[in-house]
Amino acid sequence: MYNFSYQKVSSVADAVDAIKKADDGKFVAGGQTMLPTMKHRLASPSDVIDLGGIDELKGISVDGDTVTIGAMTTHAEVAASSDVQGTIPALANLAGNIGDPAVRNRGTIGGSIANNDPAADYPAAVIGLGATIKTNKREISGDEFFTGMFETALEDDEVITAVLFPKAEASAYMKFENPASRYAIVGVFVAKSGDIVKVGVTGATACAHRGLRLEKALNGNFAAEAVDEVEIPVEKMNSDIHASAEYRAHLVKVMTKRAVEACS
Amino acid sequence: MQTVSMNVNGEPKSGEVEDRTLLVEFLREQLRLTGTHVGCDTSQCGACVVHVNGVSVKSCTMLAVQADGGDVTTIEGLANNGELHPMQQAFKDNHGLQCGFCTPGMVMSAIDIVNRNGSDVDEATVRKELEGNICRCTGYHNIVKAVHAGAKNMGG
Amino acid sequence: MAENGVGASVRRKEDHRFLTGKGSYTDDLNVVGQTHAYFVRSPHAHATINNINTSAALAADGVVAVLTGDDLAADGIGPLICGVSVTSDDGEPHRAPVHSALAQGKVNYVGDHVAVVIAETLTEAKDAAEKVEVDYGILPAVTDTATAADDGQEQIHEVAPNNQCFNWPFGDKAAVDAAFESAHKVSSLDLVNNRMVTNPMEPRAAVGEYNSGTEEITLHLTTQNPHVHRLVMSAFNQLAPEHKLRVVGPDVGGGFGVKIFVYSEELVVGWACRKVNRPVKWTSDRTEAFLADAHGRDHVAHAEMAMDENGTFVAMRVNTTANLGAYLSTFATMVPSYLYAFLLAGQYSTPLIYSEVKAVFTNTAPVDAARGAGRPEATFLLERLVDVCAEDMGLDPAEIRRRNFIPVDAFPYQTPVVQCYDSGDYNAALDKALALADYEGFAGRAEEAKSRGKYRGIGISSYVEACGIAPSAAVGQLGAGVGLWESAQVRFNPTGNVQVFTGTHSHGQGHETTFAQLVTEQLGVPIENIEVIHGDTSKTQFGMGTYGSRSLAVGGVAIAKACEKLIEKGKKIAAHALEAAVGDIEFSDGNFTVAGTDKTMNIAEVAFNAYVPHSYPEGLEPGFDENAFFDPMNFSFPAGTHICEVEVDPDTGVVEIVKYSAVDDFGKLINPMIVEGQVHGGIVHGVGQALLEGCQYDSDGQLITASYMDYAMPRADNVPSFDVDYAPTNPPHNPLGVKGCGEAGAIGAPPAVINAISNALGIKHIDMPATPENVWRAAQTATS
Structure with a gap:
């Protein structure tokens, strides 16, 4: 790891202030992706600004049909939260299957979403549930937040403060894990409320996205077999040694079907 | 450089570290607590698992400065007056270790599993939750047995 | 049996330091x-x-x-x-x-x-x-095993035209070819033995x-x-x-070889x-x-078996290309040659075998021994081929094995590929494994799985390996630059405790316990008073170390021989002290006794007398400290049958191992707990090769699988718990009756897993690692 200057801040305002002053500063949340990247010398920020001491970014609350999760809430806390389990159990389940237990004790929802790894789990839920990302500057809809591989709508001095998840009548997340890294080769989050079905897909392409073709098929007929006829564009799929584009496209359908079945 | 202070295995410890010093480096190089091991550089093998503020973390994926002010427990801090922790004893009784390299992290993760899932945790859960700890020697069979035995002893 | 002696599952002496963080690994040293x-x-x-x-x-x-x-x-x-x-x-x-x-x-x-x-x-x-x-x-880089020696390839080393290290034929080609000409049926198979990174x-x-x-x-x-x-x-x-x-x-x-x-x-x-x-x-x-690190395996092979109308193997022909990487690692040449081709007979009485091994250089990490070293490659090839033979002949895989097993009364059995097996009962292990695996009940389980949309398969692997690596004369004839005996020193201290110095090295195998058990059994000294010391050239006499499942079968015997010398010397000392003839002294349970009397002396007292020889046999050297070396007459030949049962999800290609049964012949077990642990670890190493681990370079020679993010190591949730049992026979060459157990699982498991997947899908073959995508593709054409 290259050296850097570490600062722990206790408020969002201080965090913004610190990053503005830094040459090439980076926020660190749980650090479960950032630190390994830095250890391999693939990132060399001049300043690392730790958001871990900001109490206003932590915690889970439920208000009517909305679950609000503070950006610095760990995956373990989301998984274990009775509020989340009671409102959107699929979200608790998703959080409880990110990485491994030790990673879940450090990794945070804000960090995961801001990093936007194409194989991360949370983006599927953000998109599938139609969540809203709240920052120190504004609110961004889930559909507009993820803009490309490791890219988001966040500005350099913008800090995610919380993620607001609307409750769905039924929802489920199905992940097909990379046998080595255990990241999602394909992860599909299906949420149904009334006649509206939303599908968030991660792992399959350069960036998590809405499965609009899948939604269209499921809106009329919320059943696993409705997915059979959907054509998944193979040319947009990621391809690597673990899964070809064709296999990924197939898995998108299989995971969607399984998620639909788990909803009912 | 920064000064860090933390409780390690119940004793206050402090030291001067570079900002980039990892918690595992601080434990191994400065405190000479070499029971915590480093087996990979991608946060997957789990040989470095310790408890920080009561929960398992990968000490290779946390800066020493991030543990400042915290409570850290390493494998060296488990035995009590020479008596093995029930999980350590269970690993010995069930031959849950061979070369011993993954063992400290495995035991720390095992205790964390029992803390979260209780003493009657089932085999599938144990296997799933050991996902972040790799062992090349044992084939996991006896580790899983050991975690169950340790869970019972901890619960008893 | 002495308390904590041979056959007892003694809890390991080394565990306390490992469990309390007090081990001392090299990086712990500053x-x-x-x-x-x-x-x-x-x-x-x-x-x-x-x-x-x-x-x-x-x-x-x-x-x-x-x-x-x-x-x-x-x-x-x-x-x-x-x-x-x-x-x-x-x-x-x-x-x-x-x-x-x-x-x-x-x-x-x-x-x-x-x-x-x-x-x-x-x-x-x-x-x-x-x-x-x-x-x-x-x-330009050369990375592909199969084509590395082709004309027109970039030349890596001037001394090695066509990137060829050697081309090594073995066997009577004319006789084998003739047998193929007149065979009733020929089964054949192309297969890859995937490159692995050993990863201790x-x-x-x-x-x-x-x-x-x-x-x-x-x-x-x-x-x-x-x-x-x-x-x-x-x-x-x-x-x-x-x-x-x-x-x-x-x-x-x-270590696992690396x-x-x-x-x-x-x-x-x-x-x-x-x-x-x-x-x-x-x-x-x-x-x-x-x-x-040196990598392991990496073969491409074509194998053929000629059979008569009963499915009896009459000849086998194997053509193998082995990738040795960029340079020759310390024992690289031995692995795809002597440790591979000489195991191609397996458990079968195939009378004629011809093998040709071409070893090639590539722009990849050097390849050398890895857990099993050559024997897993031979076993995978043979046990896969045998299943293809069974299919081609319409025979059950268990039945074709039975028909071709070397019969129990044929030992010692000279194979056509140098090795002379000293002992074995292959039917006994197979029968026990079939029972353990409930082979009879498989059809019902497959039916039930089908009702859930899953394909279930069962696979048998009957392996034999040559280990206890030694004997010096044999390895010398083969071109090894060293002898492969083992050494021991058993030293009593004047206060009666014992230090055992071994030339082997323990890196997980539990020698500190197993070897102490040998000594407590033989000398009657309480196990807590015995310390096993290894791994320091300034402390221990020359020794050859630990690999090839040799430590107990060779090093253990050296310890036993040193103990025998101590007993012989002790008899003289005791005879003098007890005023009896040496011939009248009997030794058991740590006591020297004058036959037929109650005059007795403990070995600790004898040791004290040897160091304080105030009243002592004339002409006898003082001290109670003996050396021994052991160079066996032959390799040992552990064998067994492993049976794997899998369930394949045809929608995703995910393979779940639902049951795994292993019956091994390791001869006598000194510490059954430790042996079983070795079996478990070996099986998962083999399952890793079969399902998960595939080291890949791209055509530019970049290692794509260079971390645990891309190289899939088996984890706890990839495998089940195992059913392990034994069908021992006595190896006449080995004074302790032991054969070695450290590599068996890694040898037996890969073909058992792949045979099970092939069975589940009704396909001829699938290469390792059988990743979900590859299995899914195969399942598209499956007949199950």
Whole structure:
């Protein structure tokens, strides 16, 4: 790891202030992706600004049909939260299957979403549930937040403060894990409320996205077999040694079907 | 450089570290607590698992400065007056270790599993939750047995 | 049986220190004044080195030295060697390119060693390593095993035309070809034995110290064989004379073969500590381990079996290409030759076998022994081929094996491929395994699985291996540069406790317990008073180390022989003290007794008398401390049948191992708990190869699977718990009746798993690793 200057801040305002002053500063949340990247010398920020001491970014609350999760809430806390389990159990389940237990004790929802790894789990839920990302500057809809591989709508001095998840009548997340890294080769989050079905897909392409073709098929007929006829564009799929584009496209359908079945 | 202070295995410890010093480096190089091991550089093998503020973390994926002010427990801090922790004893009784390299992290993760899932945790859960700890020697069979035995002893 | 003696599942003596964080692994060691080494490695698979500019690195903070291959050559440090000779079909020895520990003029794989930076801290060494400027002339890379020797390929080494190390035929080709001509049926199979990265959890490390007063180098190493490291580094690398080089292998965190070899880094650390006259420490990170540890396996083969109308094997023909990587590692040539072709008979009485092995160089990491070494490759090929034979003949896989097994009354059995098996009962192991696996009930389980949309399959693998590696005469004839006996010293201290010095090395196998059990059984000394010492050339007599499941079968016997000598001497001492004739002294349970009387003397008292010989037999040397060496007459031949049952999800291709049964013949078990642990670990190593682990280079020679993010290691949720049992036979050559158990699982498991998947899908073959995508593709055409 290259050296850097570490600062722990206790408020969002201080965090913004610190990053503005830094040459090439980076926020660190749980650090479960950032630190390994830095250890391999693939990132060399001049300043690392730790958001871990900001109490206003932590915690889970439920208000009517909305679950609000503070950006610095760990995956373990989301998984274990009775509020989340009671409102959107699929979200608790998703959080409880990110990485491994030790990673879940450090990794945070804000960090995961801001990093936007194409194989991360949370983006599927953000998109599938139609969540809203709240920052120190504004609110961004889930559909507009993820803009490309490791890219988001966040500005350099913008800090995610919380993620607001609307409750769905039924929802489920199905992940097909990379046998080595255990990241999602394909992860599909299906949420149904009334006649509206939303599908968030991660792992399959350069960036998590809405499965609009899948939604269209499921809106009329919320059943696993409705997915059979959907054509998944193979040319947009990621391809690597673990899964070809064709296999990924197939898995998108299989995971969607399984998620639909788990909803009912 | 920064000064860090933390409780390690119940004793206050402090030291001067570079900002980039990892918690595992601080434990191994400065405190000479070499029971915590480093087996990979991608946060997957789990040989470095310790408890920080009561929960398992990968000490290779946390800066020493991030543990400042915290409570850290390493494998060296488990035995009590020479008596093995029930999980350590269970690993010995069930031959849950061979070369011993993954063992400290495995035991720390095992205790964390029992803390979260209780003493009657089932085999599938144990296997799933050991996902972040790799062992090349044992084939996991006896580790899983050991975690169950340790869970019972901890619960008893 | 003595308490804690032979046959008892004694809890391990070594566990307390490992469980309390008190193990002492090489990287745990820090020496006053220590510097840190970091290697500049080639980012290219194949390139000339036009220039190395070290000036910026030398000027960097904390840098003590930057050393290159030129410095190494100037100091007369010899190249790394391969210790086993194989004669090629042109009558010439295998081609052995010069392998300098730091490259001289050319690099041949990604991770190859270009220079070493030595600095006050590791981070300073890493920072400075980035400042070493290397001007490379990039050359095309050769990475593919099957085509490496084809015409027109880039030539890697001048001494090895067509990138060929050797082409080694074995067997009576004319007779085999004739048998194929007249065969009732010929079954054939093309298969790949996938390259693996061995991955013990402790990465390699070295700490070198030079004492300028005594001119002695002490090298703490992650080694499976400290004396072999010392011998090679002295005799071939001219690092230091043997008596001025101490090699210490402290606690070692797993080996599986990969810590047998003499590597660049360890040799460079030993050399550099003298050159800079400061202690030097180097610890591999996992990425370096992936790049530069010796890899394992990597064969491409075509196999054919000729059968008569009953499905009796009449001849076998095998053509194999083995990838040895960029240079020859320490025992590289032996693995795809003697440890492979000589095991191709397996458990069968096939009378004629012809094998041709072509070994090739590629721009990849060197390939050498890895858990099983050659025997897994032979077993995978044979046991897969046997299943194809069964299918072609319309026979049950169990039945075709039975029809061809070497019968129990045929031992000792001379195979057509050199090995003479001393003992075995292959039907007994098969029958027991079939019962354990409920083979009869499989059809019902498959039916039930089908109702859930899953394909269920069952696979049998009946393996035999040659281990207890020794005997010296045999390996010498084959071209090994060393003898393969083992040594022991059993030393009583005057106060009656015992130190056992063994030339083997324990890195997870539990020798400190198993060997103590042997001694407590034989000498009657309580196990807590016995300490087993290994792994330090300044403490223990010369020994050959641990690999090839040899430690108990060879080293254990040496210990037993030393104990026998102590008993013989003790009888003389006791006879004198008890005023009886030596011939009247009997020894049992730690007591020397005058036959037919109650006059008795404990062995601890005898030891005391030997060190305080005030009243002592005339002419007898004082002291109670004996050495023994053991060089066996033959290898040992563990064997067994493993049965794997899988369930395949045809929608995703995911394979779940639902049941795994292993019945092995290891001869007598000294500590059943430890043996069972070895079986479990071996099985999962084999399951890893079959389902998960596939090391891949791209066509430019970049290692794609260079971390645990891309190289899938088996984890707890990939495997079930196992059903393990035994069907022992007595090996007449081995005085302890033991055969060895460390590699069996890794040998037996891969074909059991792949046979099960092939059975589930109704396909002829699927290559390893049977990844979900590959299985899913195969399932598209499945007939199940």
